[in-house]
Amino acid sequence: MHTTMEPTERPALALLAGSDEGAAALARLAVAEDWKFTTAATPARALRALRGDGAPDVVLVAPGGGCLTPWTELCRTVKFDRRSSHTVVLFLLPPDQGDRCGDVLNAGADDCTSAAAPPHEFIARVAKALRARDVGAFADDADTVIAALANAIEGKDHYTCGHVERVGAYAVQIGRAAGVDFRGLAALKVGGVVHDIGKIGIPDQILNKPGRLTDEEMAVMRRHPVIGYDILKSLRSFADVLPIVRWHHERPNGTGYPDGLRGDQVPLLARITAVADVFDALTTDRPYRKALPTDRCRAILSESAAAGDLDDRLVATLLRIIDDGADAMAAGIVTAPAA
Numbered sequence: 421m422h423t424t425m426e427p428t429e430r431p432a433l434a435l436l437a438g439s440d441e442g443a444a445a446l447a448r449l450a451v452a453e454d455w456k457f458t459t460a461a462t463p464a465r466a467l468r469a470l471r472g473d474g475a476p477d478v479v480l481v482a483p484g485g486g487c488l489t490p491w492t493e494l495c496r497t498v499k500f501d502r503r504s505s506h507t508v509v510l511f512l513l514p515p516d517q518g519d520r521c522g523d524v525l526n527a528g529a530d531d532c533t534s535a536a537a538p539p540h541e542f543i544a545r546v547a548k549a550l551r552a553r554d555v556g557a558f559a560d561d562a563d564t565v566i567a568a569l570a571n572a573i574e575g576k577d578h579y580t581c582g583h584v585e586r587v588g589a590y591a592v593q594i595g596r597a598a599g600v601d602f603r604g605l606a607a608l609k610v611g612g613v614v615h616d617i618g619k620i621g622i623p624d625q626i627l628n629k630p631g632r633l634t635d636e637e638m639a640v641m642r643r644h645p646v647i648g649y650d651i652l653k654s655l656r657s658f659a660d661v662l663p664i665v666r667w668h669h670e671r672p673n674g675t676g677y678p679d680g681l682r683g684d685q686v687p688l689l690a691r692i693t694a695v696a697d698v699f700d701a702l703t704t705d706r707p708y709r710k711a712l713p714t715d716r717c718r719a720i721l722s723e724s725a726a727a728g729d730l731d732d733r734l735v736a737t738l739l740r741i742i743d744d745g746a747d748a749m750a751a752g753i754v755t756a757p758a759a
């Protein structure tokens with residue numbers, strides 16, 4: 421992850437990759453711009469430079485007149501490996517290979533231009549790619565902050581240690597068994613972590629009250645899905661997660677909150693998270709009772725499904741997962757959560 425405090429519009433260290441006239445052109449450009457740089461004449465050497473200490477943050481590839489494929493493969497390797505995917509990669513193609521720009525971009529390159537273009541255009545493209553990288557790093561940092569915030573809020577609630585991580589893990593297992601696609605599974609994982617983030621707005625004496633809440637206190641507690649929704653609604657990377665945060669206390673029979681949705685009006689991911697949330701509540705100690713034995717949990721889940729408090733098909737899916745004794749979920753039922 422990019423760690424400097426100031427926005428960067430020039431490479432900290434550029435790797436000039438290419439041979440012959442292409443590399444020479446890049447070197448002239450780097451010298452003129454006073455960039456710190458190193459060079460690699462082959463894709464293999466470039467990859468070694470990227471894997472070593474003090475790796476460059478920008479790779480400028482000028483393949484020259486030779487075969488382009490080894491260089492696009494290098495780009496693919498760099499951009500699809502999590503360790504180096506943040507490295508900016510730009511291609512400077514010979515004028516007669518300008519039609520290969522699509523191949524280069526498909527290999528994950530941040531940008532591509534012709535060697536016939538004026539040097540200041542290439543420099544501007546480098547700066548633009550660096551700005552985009554910094555914005556991406558900022559978004560990653562924002563996600564990390566939100567996850568940390570969600571865990572900090574969980575710390576306010578003395579009885580739910582590890583709850584949010586477990587809800588995410590259970591929801592992913594139910595989702596996978598229910599045929600949810602990859603993007604949905606990712607939302608379930610994050611949704612588990614942040615589903616109760618709105619509890620930041622709930623006073624500690626209500627959150628940690630031993631015993632039943634009064635009607636008034638319950639009304640305050642029931643604000644947490646909308647508070648959480650309002651916290652996250654302007655963050656683009658949480659768009660898929662918002663329905664989970666807002667509607668994880670809705671019920672198929674329409675008696676849930678905050679919007680009183682019914683049946684399939686409650687989005688699938690929110691219904692899945694609701695089942696995972698209840699399951700974790702039953703299998704862990706709460707302010708008002710100890711964790712319940714597995715048979716009792718099964719019975720309560722079945723009763724809830726029959727009453728329309730939980731989605732009956734998803735409860736059936738969860739019960740099937742529990743029945744698969746070798747499944748990690750079953751281990752989760754009998755293993756005390758990590759403190």
Ligand SMILES: [Fe+2]
Nearest residue numbers: 615616668669
């Ligand atoms: Fe909640």
Ligand SMILES: [Fe+2]
Nearest residue numbers: 587615616697
């Ligand atoms: Fe919860």
